[in-house]
Amino acid sequence: MAVTVSAAFDGGNIAVTRAERADDIVLTIPRDHMSEFAQWFYFRLSGVRGAACIIRLVGLEASAYPGGWPDYRAVVSYDRSDWCRADTAYDKAADGGTLTIRLTPEEDSVWIAYFAPYSMERHNDLVARIGSAPGVTSEVIGKTLDGQDMDLLTIGDGPVNLWFIARQHPGETMAEWWMEGALERLIDPADPVARALRAKATLRIVPNMNPDGSRRGHLRTNAVGVNLNREWATPSLERSPEVFSVLARMDRDKPDFVLDVHGDEAIPNNFIAGFEGIPSITPAMTDRLAAFIAILDRISPDFQTVDGYEIPAPGKANLTVATNALAERFGCLSMTLEMPFKDANVAPDAVYGWSPARSKALGRDCLAAALEVLPQLR
Amino acid sequence: MAVTVSAAFDGGNIAVTRAERADDIVLTIPRDHMSEFAQWFYFRLSGVRGAACIIRLVGLEASAYPGGWPDYRAVVSYDRSDWCRADTAYDKAADGGTLTIRLTPEEDSVWIAYFAPYSMERHNDLVARIGSAPGVTSEVIGKTLDGQDMDLLTIGDGPVNLWFIARQHPGETMAEWWMEGALERLIDPADPVARALRAKATLRIVPNMNPDGSRRGHLRTNAVGVNLNREWATPSLERSPEVFSVLARMDRDKPDFVLDVHGDEAIPNNFIAGFEGIPSITPAMTDRLAAFIAILDRISPDFQTVDGYEIPAPGKANLTVATNALAERFGCLSMTLEMPFKDANVAPDAVYGWSPARSKALGRDCLAAALEVLPQLR
Amino acid sequence: MAVTVSAAFDGGNIAVTRAERADDIVLTIPRDHMSEFAQWFYFRLSGVRGAACIIRLVGLEASAYPGGWPDYRAVVSYDRSDWCRADTAYDKAADGGTLTIRLTPEEDSVWIAYFAPYSMERHNDLVARIGSAPGVTSEVIGKTLDGQDMDLLTIGDGPVNLWFIARQHPGETMAEWWMEGALERLIDPADPVARALRAKATLRIVPNMNPDGSRRGHLRTNAVGVNLNREWATPSLERSPEVFSVLARMDRDKPDFVLDVHGDEAIPNNFIAGFEGIPSITPAMTDRLAAFIAILDRISPDFQTVDGYEIPAPGKANLTVATNALAERFGCLSMTLEMPFKDANVAPDAVYGWSPARSKALGRDCLAAALEVLPQLR
Amino acid sequence: MAVTVSAAFDGGNIAVTRAERADDIVLTIPRDHMSEFAQWFYFRLSGVRGAACIIRLVGLEASAYPGGWPDYRAVVSYDRSDWCRADTAYDKAADGGTLTIRLTPEEDSVWIAYFAPYSMERHNDLVARIGSAPGVTSEVIGKTLDGQDMDLLTIGDGPVNLWFIARQHPGETMAEWWMEGALERLIDPADPVARALRAKATLRIVPNMNPDGSRRGHLRTNAVGVNLNREWATPSLERSPEVFSVLARMDRDKPDFVLDVHGDEAIPNNFIAGFEGIPSITPAMTDRLAAFIAILDRISPDFQTVDGYEIPAPGKANLTVATNALAERFGCLSMTLEMPFKDANVAPDAVYGWSPARSKALGRDCLAAALEVLPQLR
Ligand SMILES: [Ca+2]
Ligand SMILES: [Ca+2]
Ligand SMILES: [Ca+2]
């Protein structure tokens, strides 16, 4: 059976240098369309049952985050549902940076990705399912440049406005797994946290900020190579209709709370990044931020506060970034949640690393944290 | 909430003339790329909860099969899983042929299609799941022009070669639902028909002959507008690599039996079309064909033998069509199974019409018929 | 961890001679209450993870069917859902007939039985689920001596009266698995055989003729030691209210067809026993019997016609047995279906032997056979 | 169709005064065997589709907790899986205390109970399923007087000994639903709380302290009418082997923490009862109790601290009760969790009241609280 490689599917991304033999497969990661970013890969390898495969992704020192490769392990699946980590090593010096994945598949085909994929079909199924649950409103608030729908789900009817957005960077699929966990909890009729949240707050949720990048298999940008998380100062229908439509809606239903869900390529832990460097920061805002972080740290053993980004100096915040822009614009508690592509080193998992199931659990826990911080938001 | 229409997803196909008001939505069906065929539609309508929607698809006298529209009812779903029939009427005289769909959605969004869709993501899940079952071999035997994999699944190790192919015409999604039913039965370790088939025959199955047309939302053609079921005389890598790769493999593993699974736009029943007009037909071949049809007619109350295509006169078969080409080339029992887009009038279902569940049941029953005809095949 | 044995649960039956050590467990099978029959066993063995267990059931030459033990393999389960066959041997000469089961459990507890159990709780769940399906009527037509309900399910509204009864002998649990398969098919809204049956016939189904024996862990009798399948000539509320209530209802809704579902301890195959020895037999009745057997033989590769019971001479039928009594009383097609405790040797399964899944498949196939024989019934 | 009433099944309990007509059904609740307690009821009512049923349970001023009937609503189910509340009223003055349940069933049969039942078959399935999960040990640590197994599940290998026991009072079925929720969380390989607990503690869990009372349909006692929660001072193999075996094991694996899970008939809220009146109480013990209660109150919106039992005066604790006996014996944090039969008034649910799903959620939340209190336990 011939070895074949394919990425011609929803979210797929790979280029083949050579793949004649299972033990000598050489691949490169195509850049996001109209952009320099390259990091997300997702492909199917066939004709390899029982073969000791050696798969090399080369040229990775030119990828978006070379710091993401050391200690990283690729995810693999036979059934496209259960994604385990594979034996993976990074050699910075070989062929411009080489990630070598080794596995001997038990099946004819194996699917290999940077992180467990979340397809637009699954997104559409999620929106259809959650949107059909009692008490949920589903809206299309705009269109992407590829003509896809921008979905907003609204749950609850309390006075506090909570916003959750995810996957501005489409290759950060853990962000939409997080959403699936959060949304499933929110529609659970017996869950006490969900019931309390639905009574006390109105939750507005954008499960996928970047459908075009998702379907195209991008790491970081939309259909025209724009990094949406640098568009919140001046979004436009031409370059960033995704941000434009969401920000317009936020202007109408002003957030008291925003959580923007991301993945980080390098840091092997979950953490929150705040808005410390914005011009109009107040002590009350800082207190709320500290409160939420402390609550989440208490609730979730997978969360921590040691690893994270450097805190910007006063006034040095990048106001094109969602978290900063929204804190500045609305004076609200606005945060970026980062989950790892690698593993959460506070509680590492040898088989799965950081995973869809753990992302979903963190989504559920963040709702509990939101409920607890609620009294401090207004 | 604004009314929106979208078809920017796997298998989607629609063009909007106007959609400002729920009770005045006017749409057209885009033609298959590089082709004149137009019939398949699949779109999402949002912002319509509780609105008395009137959706008009116009210009349908210029569609591929105008005879498909009278007595046809569109399928609609809120959850993308349960697809019911909607109130639908056809007026040949209005606006060049108008199909009017009326519904008052209970949810914000509703998905509407020509038949219950079967996405390439679901196809990939199916191949991954069936391919990982014990005793199944999964192969990529070629690539489409869009770079997608041509999947072949092989089950069983008996001496008789049974081939099943489906969805040469990508809009005939019932053909892949049929495959899902047949494949699930074949891997059932306790099913006596499957166990006997796996012991006595080798089943080679192409669950989707036309991945490109499927993803593009075509009715009848591949990525370059080619009707694959007219390519079996002289398939080429340039125009019809899908047929080329399958025929090459058939030349190696010569079929004793081929079932090519389709849908028919106009005839409201299931039926078999044979190879009567081929030059080299023999009485033994004719007997086998009659035998299979009689067996299936006995097994499945959803099958019948009254409605169907006219039988070609001797020597008048179109040898570019799979069924005829393969009967001529291999002297085997080669058949086209047609399922309705409408309903099976021998046992009509007011709620669902012909459906995925019924297509799957027919897939299971065709396996039982194949087992019964097996002794006559060699 | 101490070794323990328990049978104090729904359907459990065992007595412990000694069980101090995992490799020397000696057990006997208690007789049915107020009866000489002993054959059904069902117990839980705990404290045995990783131990090479040797379990001896002794005195079995005095069991109901000593011929059932040679070539028989016990079923074992860790999760009470998946029941595999275990290494089992019979030595007629040792300790009055010894069945030795050997296994090294992977878990702390293992459940061991004569055949995969079907508890009264599962029965009640089945009746509740099927009884709640559209178009099904659920009735309590009587009480057992232990006060349990005699359940009758009625499906369909056609003119032909089909009766299916199962598990007169409560240890023949495959008979209720058969029922589960048949009932699930009957309520499937998309199944063409079920749809046709529901339109053409009225199906009356007693999924469990002997609830008391089932819950008590009996092989063959009810709460007072009565073999119900010897009560059909003169059933009484005192000894056999189960038969009394069903026969009374049959007198009202006269059967055109009865299938009484059983298991056979000795014969390793599925077969039908008819009513050949009844006084009033007619050629038409004999023809119907032959027709059904031939149809089922064609439909199910797990069925066969070589192995079976000896056919009684004319006039020699035991008229206390359901099949004979009902054929004589109603002149209808009346049959006993026997499934094996061992395996179906026409298609043996090394891992599972005859199993719940295969019993369910045969239940589905018997419905297809019933549909096909229907035109001959009146 | 005749109206019938049955309770001859696992956990069933009712006696019929009259039931000829659906609108005049009069029932009484039998006392626990060899005991005066009567409160648990569970029966099936058949032959009532579409009938306006009026069901009266009379003589309830002589029941165990007459205070449980005002504001109580019975649970009903068609499928034995989804249990809703029914229209229910209590009249203290009528017929010695009458609970009147009114419903018009949509199906032929309806199952009616004091709370959603949890059968011993479900218990056995739970133990088999959880016991087969990786890292779980399942032990039979004793036998009941009816010969049933006393099951202990052990999960985790950390130094802190956490014990959870439930359903000393068998009619308090919410306690075993609570266990199902807790156990499912504990074996979830991706749940961060479960992973942390399994690493830091050893959890010993008795999901059902009273199998005999459970199967017999008792409210409060075991097979010989003994209230197990008055046996912890001097349990005996003759009267209370259930307590005897668990206490013996606790003496070996000394608890740092015990949670004894119950239901309360009268108080419409969840609450914790502690050990305040024991002789050897220390401030550290009191602090731990207050800490756990505060943590659980923060975590679960379904928990509260206003309603509850009166706190005993110093030295006045009943030392035969598990919570007091174990706090006294081991100096550990020992608590009784009470859930309502009615509803949790802090967050009432009109359709379900307090329910299996909510009990399971509270089980999950109590694990999170146990993890948080862990550092204070030693
Ligand atoms: Ca990011
Ligand atoms: Ca076609
Ligand atoms: Ca029998």
Ligand SMILES: [Ca+2]
């Ligand atoms: Ca209690």
